[in-house]
Structure formats: structure tokens, C-alpha cells
Amino acid sequence: MSMLTPPGMGGKYRVTGAAYPRMSRKRSRTRIVLAVLGSILALALVGYGALQLIDVFRGDSPKRNTAAGAKDCPTTPPGAAAKGGPGAASTAPAAAKPAVVLPPPGEITVNVYNATPRAGLAKAVGDELAKRGFVIGKVGNAPADFDKKVPGTGILLGSPTTDKAVFAVLGTQLAGVTQQTDTRETADVDLILGDAFTELSTKENADKALALLANPAPAPKNC
Numbered sequence: 676m677s678m679l680t681p682p683g684m685g686g687k688y689r690v691t692g693a694a695y696p697r698m699s700r701k702r703s704r705t706r707i708v709l710a711v712l713g714s715i716l717a718l719a720l721v722g723y724g725a726l727q728l729i730d731v732f733r734g735d736s737p738k739r740n741t742a743a744g745a746k747d748c749p750t751t752p753p754g755a756a757a758k759g760g761p762g763a764a765s766t767a768p769a770a771a772k773p774a775v776v777l778p779p780p781g782e783i784t785v786n787v788y789n790a791t792p793r794a795g796l797a798k799a800v801g802d803e804l805a806k807r808g809f810v811i812g813k814v815g816n817a818p819a820d821f822d823k824k825v826p827g828t829g830i831l832l833g834s835p836t837t838d839k840a841v842f843a844v845l846g847t848q849l850a851g852v853t854q855q856t857d858t859r860e861t862a863d864v865d866l867i868l869g870d871a872f873t874e875l876s877t878k879e880n881a882d883k884a885l886a887l888l889a890n891p892a893p894a895p896k897n898c
Contacts (some may be wrong), residue, residue, distance in 0.1 A: 804875070830865075
């Protein structure tokens, strides 16, 4: 019997060898995992709290942002719209802009000049504009300063005192034209056709564009 065997115990309880067997308890993996998760959660809570403190000191809290945004748009007090109170006006649709007074085509004299190599273009365009009510003045080839030198659709050329509405009305007849002025003192306007010109806008589209000019849509509200 070994000296390590307690008195009175033998057989299968006999201990052999020179040392007692290790009796340490196995570590629980579940406890280790829970401990790690708890540490991660604690660090996350600390980080979130730090961010909240930073926002408070900087004044970037959600309540502050909401209040700041509320100042940009008027609010309607509860029941004000129904009672016709001061806040009722804020719920009404935006008022339409007043109609713009445009000069009718019959008051606009247009000189049509052809700056392209295509023959007969100025006459064809002048005839069509006359059908649409414009007064046609001179028709022919473009002056030397513009002949074969207009790469775009065309140029509207008038005096420095020409009403912008005149340019706008003429601009509805063909897209892409630019505007220039010269030293003339008369009210007529030159339409110089460029290389990119193909045809006038259809009368239907031109009439729609004129209607939009005369009755502009109301500006959308920011609120």
C-alpha cells in the first residue's frame, strides 16, 4: 500500500504514485464567454455616454435641431385654420403671380437674316413668322460680321433699350437663341439664323411657351 493511501482504504481507493492527483475544477466556458460579453457591453455603454455628453456641450441635441428647423417655417396653432385665426393664412395655397404684360407679335418688327449656306432660309422663316402675327421687316443674307459665323441656332439682335419682353416673345419661336445689342436706336429686332438652326418651334409649343411667360406658375413654398 502506498504511503499516500489513507488508513483503512485500499483496493480501488488505493492511491499509487508519489503525489495526490490534481483536484482542480475545470473552468466553465460559459462563464468566460459571459464575462467577455459583459466587458464589451460595458465599453459600448461608456462610449455612447461620452458621445451624448459631447453632443450636449456642442448643442447638437435632437431637440435643438428640431427647434431650429421650426423657426424656418411658420406653424399653424391648433384650430387656428378652422376658426379663421391668425394661423389660418399659413395653410392657404401660395397666391399666383400676377400676369405679365407681353407685347403681342403684331407690335414686334423682325428682320430675318440668314447666316448659313442654305439658300432661301431667311424667306421661309420670315413667311412663317408672318403667319404667326409678327411684323416682318428686312429679309436676306446676314451682314458680314455674322455671315457664316453663327454656330448656334441663332442670335436676337436689338438696341440697348429693347424691352426684354420682346426678346422673350421672339425666343418662344425657336429654342437656343442668344441675345445681343448694337448701337441702333430703332425698336426692330434682327433674327440671325445660325448653322444649328433646323426649324422654328411648332406653333402649338410656341403658344404654350407664351402662355407660361404671361402667367408664370407660383413659386413653391419652402415649408
